[in-house]
Amino acid sequence: MIMARPKPIEEIVREIKDLDKVLVAGCNGCVAVCEAGGLKEVEILASALRMYFARQHKKMEVGEVSLTRQCDREYLGELRDRVGDYDAVVSLACGAGVQFMTETYDKMRIFPGVDTCFIGVTDEKGVWSERCQACGSCLLATTGGICPISRCSKRLLNGPCGGSSKGKCEIDKEVACGWQLIYERLKGLGELKRFEQPTPPKDWISSREGGPRKMTKEESRL
Amino acid sequence: MSAMTPSKLEKILAAGHLAVTSECGPPRSANGALVDQKARIVGPYIDVINVTDNQTAVVRMSSLASCIRIKQLGFEPVLQMTTRDRNRIGLQSDILGAGAFGINNVLCLTGDHQRFGDHPGAANVFDLDSTQLIQTVKLMRDEGKLLSGHEMDVRPQMFIGAAENPFADPFEVRVLRLAKKVAAGAQFIQTQCIYNMEKFKLWMGQVVDHGLNEKVSILAGITPMKSVGMAKYMKSRVPGMDVPDSIIKRLQGVAKEDVAREGINIAVEQIQELKECPGIRGFHIMAIEWEEKVPEIVERAGLYPRPDVN
Numbered sequence: 001m002i003m004a005r006p007k008p009i010e011e012i013v014r015e016i017k018d019l020d021k022v023l024v025a026g027c028n029g030c031v032a033v034c035e036a037g038g039l040k041e042v043e044i045l046a047s048a049l050r051m052y053f054a055r056q057h058k059k060m061e062v063g064e065v066s067l068t069r070q071c072d073r074e075y076l077g078e079l080r081d082r083v084g085d086y087d088a089v090v091s092l093a094c095g096a097g098v099q100f101m102t103e104t105y106d107k108m109r110i111f112p113g114v115d116t117c118f119i120g121v122t123d124e125k126g127v128w129s130e131r132c133q134a135c136g137s138c139l140l141a142t143t144g145g146i147c148p149i150s151r152c153s154k155r156l157l158n159g160p161c162g163g164s165s166k167g168k169c170e171i172d173k174e175v176a177c178g179w180q181l182i183y184e185r186l187k188g189l190g191e192l193k194r195f196e197q198p199t200p201p202k203d204w205i206s207s208r209e210g211g212p213r214k215m216t217k218e219e220s221r222l
Numbered sequence: 223m224s225a226m227t228p229s230k231l232e233k234i235l236a237a238g239h240l241a242v243t244s245e246c247g248p249p250r251s252a253n254g255a256l257v258d259q260k261a262r263i264v265g266p267y268i269d270v271i272n273v274t275d276n277q278t279a280v281v282r283m284s285s286l287a288s289c290i291r292i293k294q295l296g297f298e299p300v301l302q303m304t305t306r307d308r309n310r311i312g313l314q315s316d317i318l319g320a321g322a323f324g325i326n327n328v329l330c331l332t333g334d335h336q337r338f339g340d341h342p343g344a345a346n347v348f349d350l351d352s353t354q355l356i357q358t359v360k361l362m363r364d365e366g367k368l369l370s371g372h373e374m375d376v377r378p379q380m381f382i383g384a385a386e387n388p389f390a391d392p393f394e395v396r397v398l399r400l401a402k403k404v405a406a407g408a409q410f411i412q413t414q415c416i417y418n419m420e421k422f423k424l425w426m427g428q429v430v431d432h433g434l435n436e437k438v439s440i441l442a443g444i445t446p447m448k449s450v451g452m453a454k455y456m457k458s459r460v461p462g463m464d465v466p467d468s469i470i471k472r473l474q475g476v477a478k479e480d481v482a483r484e485g486i487n488i489a490v491e492q493i494q495e496l497k498e499c500p501g502i503r504g505f506h507i508m509a510i511e512w513e514e515k516v517p518e519i520v521e522r523a524g525l526y527p528r529p530d531v532n
Contacts, residue, residue: 153335154306154346158353158402160395161332162387162414163461170461171337183395196398198406201310201354201369 001030001121002094003128004037004114009048012090015111019087020059022049024113025079025101026066027093034128036114037092039066045092045113070097076104083108118150136206136213142194144185151178157199227363229326229381230298231270231410233531234504235439240497241504242525243300243412243441244516245272246292248283257288258295260513265297267520268507269528270327272300272412276307279339286316290323300383301325304333309349310358314368317359321378329383329412330355334461353406356384360407382407387414388425389464397428404438411438412506415445415456416492418464426501435501442496445508446515447485450474486515486522493523 016022024046032038046062053060063086067075070093083089088109091098095116102110118130133150139157140147149155153171159179163170167180186195204210225232234241244267246260261271271292275285289299301320303313317328332352336344350358359382361367366377384403388396400411416422422442429435447453450473457465469488476484489507496502505525509515520526 154332154348154351156332156348156351158351158399160390160392160399161352162385162390163335164390164392165462166391171335177391180392180395183392192398195395196402198353198357198402200357201350204349 001033001119002096003034003117003120003130004031004092004094005034005117006036006041006045006092006114007112009045009052012045012049012111012113013052016049016060016088016090017058019109021061021063021086023063023065023079023083023086023089024049025070025089025091025093026064027070027091027097028066029069029071029093029097031092031094031097031114032066033122035126037094041092042066045090067093070094071100073100073104076101079105134207135202135204136210137203139202142199143182144189144191144194146178146182146185148178148182151176151181157202225381227326227379227381228324229270229379230531231300231327232381234269234529235410237529237531239504239529239531240502240525241270241410241439241441242268242507242520242528243270243272243504244268244507244509244513245274245302246288246513247274247277247511248285248288250280250282252283254283254288254291257283257291261292261295261297263513264516265292265295267517267526267528270298270300272302272329272506275302275304275331275333276339277302277334279306279334279336279341279344281340286320286325289320289325293323293325298327299325300327300329302329302331303355304331305348305350305352305355306333306336306346309347310369313350313355314358314362317362317378317380318374321376321380326379326381327383328359328380329385330359330408331385338461352384353403356382356403356406356408364407381409383410383412384408385414386411387462388416388422389414389418390462393421393425396425397432397434400429400438401432401434404434408438410441410503412441413443414462415443415508416496417456417469418466419492419495421464422496423499426499430501435503439503440501441504441506442493442499442502443506443508444489444492444519445510446489446512446519447473448482448510448512449485450481486519489519490522493519493525497523 024042026037026042042064046064049062069075090111090113091101092113098112119132120128120130164177169175169177225236244264249256273285273288289301292299330352386400453470456463
């Protein structure tokens with residue numbers, strides 16, 4: 001899922017301090033799972049903003065809502081009758097949700113309430129880590145199911161580099177060396193042949209390097 | 223074995239001599255005279271001079287520009303290229319430029335992560351990795367093609383090198399990865415600085431067992447320690463470096479004013495010992511900001527004068 005973390009409240013205050021009515025809009029999708037932008041975080045941010053502006057003796061009405069998803073027009077549409085009552089929306093969705101809110105309500109000021117971080121997994125309660133960079137052409141079949149693009153700091157396709165030490169990456173002793181993981185996994189599977197074969201330069205056209213991406217599934221279109 | 227390119231390094235190795243290479247780190251300014259000065263110190267005592275490419279991700283004068291200066295002084299440069307800062311377009315362009323100036327040696331590297339350098343917030347590229355850069359140079363030289371398939375009329379004539387760190391983990395992968403670089407087209411290898419002799423010889427044994435020493439010339443990396451502080455720093459702070467405590471103890475065991483000399487003694491002894499190590503074809507002496515000691519090391523190690531192959 002897409003991981004995000006709440007922005008510092010000062011950053012949000014800076015954008016809305018001259019307004020009177022703000023709607024904090026959460027998303028019950030990915031950002032709710034990583035505890036950055038679901039209903040609970042909407043309540044926390046709204047309370048914090050009310051307290052902040054009360055201390056400043058500044059009038060500020062803060063509304064609260066959380067949508068099923070903000071990356072879907074159907075759910076964004078639920079705000080149609082309500083959004084006009086506010087000066088701005090602080091969206092706690094990922095970057096995609098914030099932008100889709102902007103496109104849906106093009107007269108409204110929309111501010112992000114979280115920093116969108118990565119596509120990853122829940123390691124344990126309160127700990128999340130990256131697994132995928134959405135390169136658009138998955139090579140997990142050849143690397144034992146461990147992604148060198150998201151797990152190697154240099155995204156090497158023929159690693160590990162000379163900085164690999166005791167299973168850790170040169171950039172940080174807390175970061176696992178993705179290529180050591182790949183090697184161990186392929187060895188365990190009896191597939192070291194895959195490791196021994198040089199991987200040629202990757203075609204990055206399907207990743208962000210290829211420009212804004214779009215996909216169409218004809219049979220799903222109305 | 224006969225040389226296929228005009229590279230002096232290739233000719234020296236093909237003639238069966240032990241090769242001696244060293245390196246010159248360009249300045250963090252536009253002071254080209256400093257490059258010349260360093261090249262003049264080491265040039266007469268070695269076969270070719272490596273020019274580092276923004277080593278440790280610190281911005282320095284470009285490797286290609288420095289190589290051109292060195293070439294114009296009459297010495298032979300090795301163009302070090304990392305894939306950290308340029309994509310396949312920039313890298314191929316610079317290889318063509320190097321070819322146009324008669325630069326005949328290239329060392330293909332991935333490069334240190336920019337978090338270690340003076341611009342930790344910089345974006346990295348890593349469009350290719352070092353193995354893929356080797357493949358690219360080989361394609362350009364042997365097939366006269368760019369990665370796009372475009373055919374060129376004049377090809378860059380490069381003797382292709384790569385680095386290998388026998389001390390990185392997992393240890394058993396290192397020879398496999400070397401084999402991959404050789405399969406990709408690497409013809410010479412300059413190793414990481416060697417301090418742990420035992421581990422290095424273990425690695426060399428595997429290299430010989432795999433028959434890789436028949437396909438690639440291994441030049442052993444030698445870096446003299448200037449001080450106890452440097453030894454401790456290399457041990458704890460430099461990624462992929464293996465400095466045994468015995469080296470630090472030996473440096474600590476002499477009077478302060480003799481530490482640098484002891485560092486040189488260790489380097490000379492390492493060369494003498496490795497001359498006997500099966501598979502070793504030469505030495506890469508990296509005297510970091512201490513180029514003036516290279517002549518002494520080469521002479522004392524019995525590697526001077528250098529053979530004339532041209």
